Amino acid sequence: MIDFGNLVYIFMVFSCMSFALLRESKFSRIGETTMVSCTIGNFVVMSYLGLRGIVLRYISKGNYLIIFPLLIGTLVFIRLSGSLMKKYKAISMWGTNLLIGVGMGLTIRGVIETEIVNQLSSLILPLYGVSLTEAIQNIFVVASALLVIFYFLFTFYLKEEKGIIGSTRQLGRYCIIVVIGVLYGRTIMTRVSYLIGTFGDIIGMFK
Amino acid sequence: MSLKMLKDQRLIYWILMILVIYITINPIGLPISITPSTREVYDIIESLPPGSVVLSCSDVELGTIPELMPGYVAMLKHCFRRDLKIVHYSFSSEAAVVTPMIFDALKDDLKDKKYGDDYTIFGFIAGMEIGVASLATDVQATFGADIYGTPVYNIPLMENLKTAADFDLVITAVPASYYRFLMRHWGAAYGMPVLVLPVAQVVPEAMSFVKSGDLAGVLNSIRGSAEYELLLKSPGDAIKALDIQSVSHLYLILLVVLCNVGYYISKRSEKT
Numbered sequence: 020m021i022d023f024g025n026l027v028y029i030f031m032v033f034s035c036m037s038f039a040l041l042r043e044s045k046f047s048r049i050g051e052t053t054m055v056s057c058t059i060g061n062f063v064v065m066s067y068l069g070l071r072g073i074v075l076r077y078i079s080k081g082n083y084l085i086i087f088p089l090l091i092g093t094l095v096f097i098r099l100s101g102s103l104m105k106k107y108k109a110i111s112m113w114g115t116n117l118l119i120g121v122g123m124g125l126t127i128r129g130v131i132e133t134e135i136v137n138q139l140s141s142l143i144l145p146l147y148g149v150s151l152t153e154a155i156q157n158i159f160v161v162a163s164a165l166l167v168i169f170y171f172l173f174t175f176y177l178k179e180e181k182g183i184i185g186s187t188r189q190l191g192r193y194c195i196i197v198v199i200g201v202l203y204g205r206t207i208m209t210r211v212s213y214l215i216g217t218f219g220d221i222i223g224m225f226k
Numbered sequence: 227m228s229l230k231m232l233k234d235q236r237l238i239y240w241i242l243m244i245l246v247i248y249i250t251i252n253p254i255g256l257p258i259s260i261t262p263s264t265r266e267v268y269d270i271i272e273s274l275p276p277g278s279v280v281l282s283c284s285d286v287e288l289g290t291i292p293e294l295m296p297g298y299v300a301m302l303k304h305c306f307r308r309d310l311k312i313v314h315y316s317f318s319s320e321a322a323v324v325t326p327m328i329f330d331a332l333k334d335d336l337k338d339k340k341y342g343d344d345y346t347i348f349g350f351i352a353g354m355e356i357g358v359a360s361l362a363t364d365v366q367a368t369f370g371a372d373i374y375g376t377p378v379y380n381i382p383l384m385e386n387l388k389t390a391a392d393f394d395l396v397i398t399a400v401p402a403s404y405y406r407f408l409m410r411h412w413g414a415a416y417g418m419p420v421l422v423l424p425v426a427q428v429v430p431e432a433m434s435f436v437k438s439g440d441l442a443g444v445l446n447s448i449r450g451s452a453e454y455e456l457l458l459k460s461p462g463d464a465i466k467a468l469d470i471q472s473v474s475h476l477y478l479i480l481l482v483v484l485c486n487v488g489y490y491i492s493k494r495s496e497k498t
Contacts, residue, residue: 039239065319069352076370125359129410133440141438201430207478208426212448214246215470216292222250
């Protein structure tokens, strides 16, 4: 079913796609700028509504301590004024610094176990005593992990890639290239999915 | 029309667009096999006893709807068919638009479900990792109220849910590496199994966490979603999309091969 909203949708889709299909023009910029501005506008509104909900909830329960983090967050707006920034630049960063500090602390708590220890322990794989396919797979995984780590050991940096160290670094480089190829292919898969979904919606409107 | 037109890279996009439109109108119906990773995710949800509580955390954004929504709806459908309780929220600011679309697609499965007892919907929780960590330690204080303004302590389903330990499973759909927040603060901290439906480019890194045991399972984006729909015997948009994706990928592989052959030939002719 075609209504005004769907017509706007079709217009915006072809406006953005005209960048690739034809050339950059005012028509293509309409879609891009509308998308960027709507995304930012939506984010600002949702963040404000979320914050308002939290503040009102705390204040309605008689918990006025919420005002302190609210004030610290408001200090960021000092950046909007050049004259205030000159005097109070350090104070304007309190909110950001607090956020970064809390974020880092929370991240480190989980990163060490999940992204370092567990990832390293999952590399300890059986290289024999299992089926041939599994053995080959495990050898490949362990070897490529070691080669890539070796590539990044800059202690062995040589001006020319030669000898055993040079060959090992070259193999490490090939492993990285394979991974980059996989990521590239996967990214294309994601982008093509968006195209499929978009045209599926548009064609569905005409059925 | 001249041969010079063949050198125009816009031709690549035109052919891709025409191919996608043609296959959308005339689907081929290529066969789909079920991969072990999809079977793993299915079995995990299937093994949960009725009445188990699932945290459904959606980060589906408007741009990622074609890739993530079919699979996410399929997982939620499976949960509802298994009589699992769903607590749904989002850490994407586009939740106000996407969440109604998700539950609209589930309306047939919600006919015999009661809001507040079998499922409840909270809106957007800001703060990304901080929000997820806060939710894990104090669910009730972080949620506050649902999308209808009902305070969390007035929702029967939320009565006994205080921390992450009170849940039985987490399912999430993410357009980037945001599953790591749940993996760290729900999975590692509370031992909660986390099932992830990421976009295709994030699947290889997510799979490494399945191997290390930090994630319970990963659905392989649109391919995994189509397999899940097959397992559920509930065909949807993912199965339709897979045909088109297979053909478009074949086209792109052909382009890569042609470009490499052309490069090799031009190098040889330069030498001679």
